[in-house]
Amino acid sequence: MTAPTARRVEPSVEVPISVTVNGEAVEAVVPARQLLADFLREELRLTGTHVGCEQGICGACTINLDGEPVRSCIMLAAQVDGSAITTVEGLSSEGLSPLQQAFKDNHGLQCGFCTPGFLMTLSTVDPEEYPGEEGIREAISGNLCRCTGYGGILQAVRTAWNRPQDG
């Protein structure tokens, strides 16, 4: 058996973008094929956005893009021209936000790799759209955590959303 027929590699085209990241204006020329996660991590050195799968499954790379939770591993940097982005580094300018503090107080993290994704998802959703205990689970169902079994995370969200546990 022979490896698949090789294809020629063409040089990348570059694209200029203007984007606001954590409140700061950024002008950049990015390779057209550069993933948004790589732009944030490698160019802006905002390494709090973690890449867990590059397939849009695990949710670790979730960022806030114009108010929506977005997976930065399956989006190109070139697509965010004109947008405003918040990453985990921008969640709080001083100390921990109430949500971050709730994670800390409730043992809502262990290795911390998935944590920025959970925080960014939760910081962009409206709790009222996710009522009850099942709502909390649904809100975070697109983020995978392999350490906690979600117990501490659920408790953190209940605390942050001021929502007593059912039963």
Added chain:
Amino acid sequence: MTDTWELGGRPVYTGAHVTRRQDDALLSGRGTYVADLRPSGMAEMAVVRSPVAHGRITAVRTAEAAAVDGVIEVITAADLTDVAPYPNFAAYTQTPGTFPLAQDKVRYAGSPVAVVLAENRYIAEDAAELVEVDYTELPAVTSLEAALEPDSPRLFEDWSNNRLLDLQPDDSEVAAILAGNRVLRRRYKMGRHTAMPMETRAALAEVHNGRLHLWCTNQHAHIARTTLSYVLPLAERDIRVVIPYVGGGFGLKQHLYPEDVLVSWLALRHGRPVRFVEDRAEHMIAAAHARDHMIDIEAAIADDGRILAMRVQVVQDLGSAEIFPGAWCPALTTAAHMTGPYDIRDCVVSVAAVTTNKTPGGSYRGFGVPEAVFALERFIDEIADEVGVDRLDLRRSMLLQPADLPYTTASGALLDSGSFAESFERVVELGEHAYQRADAQYRSDPDSRVGVGYAVLFEGVSPTHHGASAHWMGHESCTIEVQPDGGVRVASGVTDQGQGTTTFVATLTADALGVPIETVRVELADSDATPYGLGAFGSRQAVIGGGAILLAAAEVQGKVKKIAAHMLEAPTDDLVIEAGRVHVAGSPVRAVTMADIATTAVIRTIDLPPGMEPGLEATARYEPELMEHTPDEKGRINANAAYANAAHAAVIRVDLGTGEIEILDYILAHDCGTVINPPIVDGQIWGGIAQGLGGTLYEDLCFNDLGQPQTAFMDYLVPSAIEIPDLVIEHFESPSPNTPLGMKGVGEGGTVGPAAAIGNALAQALAEFSPQIHETPLSPAVVRAMIPDQRT
């Protein structure tokens, strides 16, 4: 060695909810993982992997890839002329002769064949696609049953079969008992899982002042350093291994993988930093798989169902076995746990670990114990059904009672303490109550069946490393230094993959010295900064690392008291150490601070007691006395420093239409001896149960007959928050008389029980259909097939 383990100070922090040290950094995105490092001048590596499961390499053409702009070099095994194969120290196994890149053959799809080094990962991946490899394909061995066949194709031509390990102990005594009694036989299998940490593997190598610095995700800084010195042409003193923040290990990161060697070799060759960050698609086929066991039990059964004797055969599918340390030890661990916490005096286990053309198996949380517990606990329920006795009473008739302890199992494990019967009864009480509730709720629903299942287990924790490596044993190390300002630096060989190691090291150090925890700085996982230790495996770090901390602290504290006694002109026996001050008992104002004492010890040494050496630090190593490293002539071994225990209950609802299992209640009573940090212990249990449930219900790594992996990340269903129920966790504390502070490890206990508890619950729920429940995963399709299409 101390006769009694004590904290030197009042336990201010031990047992309390001490918040974790890393959380502020991790919550604000400032935790630095390997992939976050990017030294200037860094190049990146991509691996060309075999698409063929079993084949001979006949040609590798790299010229086209090497010509791509931005490519620095393309290498194959032929370039690694100064690299040695990974060693094998286990004389009782055959040797795979693992090399970082495939030499003449590939033995699994995903095997590294060539490496492209380029200016960045994008270019490296582009060029990797241009590397052409010719293979002559060979028939693939894709199951452990096939590997056991006498005429099976062999992965290693210089072996006479595919059995890397084949231990057949004398079974004549058990055979005699079997011959005279009713015998029951069953076969159980557990599917192929993987740890799937959210952070994939990563490594970054750099040459600094003529030394190799490797930042990596490995669980052991020193074992990694030593192993690199075996494989690379480098003295160990010229290697520094640093493990920064790690995004979960769970055993998968115990192995020193080819990529760790390759980044190091390339950094040395090119004199520039080289980084490898595995992507998830690679992780699915190139990071360690686990489980994939088959267990045959034959047991002699008394009239009341009690097991009189057992003959067991454990077979583990190792995949290609090209991994270091080797992966056969889970099968040995399964064997050591086959009697469970029951009084079964006669049990003989043969063990085979076979090679197949699949991703190398390796370590994963549970490490052979979930397999044993699933088989034995299902077997006991099946005996109860067969004999017509109550499954709970059958357990009660065999469970170890407090009066039985200490008890040495048939495999040689010394159960010195535990709450086997008590934890079981508590879980039965809660489980039956939950079942009644579920039954009342769903009794009238024709499409639902509910069931409750139990599992009761012990689990060896803090093991010797010898079973896995036949090289390293079981000690851990600690250096404690009090600096002139009274602050404390503690350095240990233990490592932190997110389980909270750093926090427990600070906790025990502060309490053992009697200083505020804020004054303790913890240094771990840097082979230059820490004494030689064995790091993270087998739920050992609190127990063994804790012992080393207590020993080092006792030595430092002894000196603290002598200096303070001299300064205060009081006898040492009258001194009390508290919150970083030493005062005379009953006279709190007659005091000196830790800073006063340390300044005297290190700077104003003229004020030391006559003849005392300057300095205020100690390095200690702890190796548990009762831990054995090699088995006796009958194969018995007490391979662990301690044994935790647990009882699980699962109440489930089965949807008869879809076969889906819904977990209504999950109850666990756990006993890990003395608890240092309750939230961390609970977090370990929750996370462990989630992984156990994942493997029981959803996760499975499949291969087709060609050895092609069939499971992408999308199909490997790691449970989300929807799938994991709220847990009821009850704590029992049976301190071990033989471990520091009575601690036992907690890292794996949750993972061990779910397969058995769910399997037994399913058997009860579907009892009317007489389901055959002998394998995991119990996916909806598998469960649905147990239910007749036409129900009456």
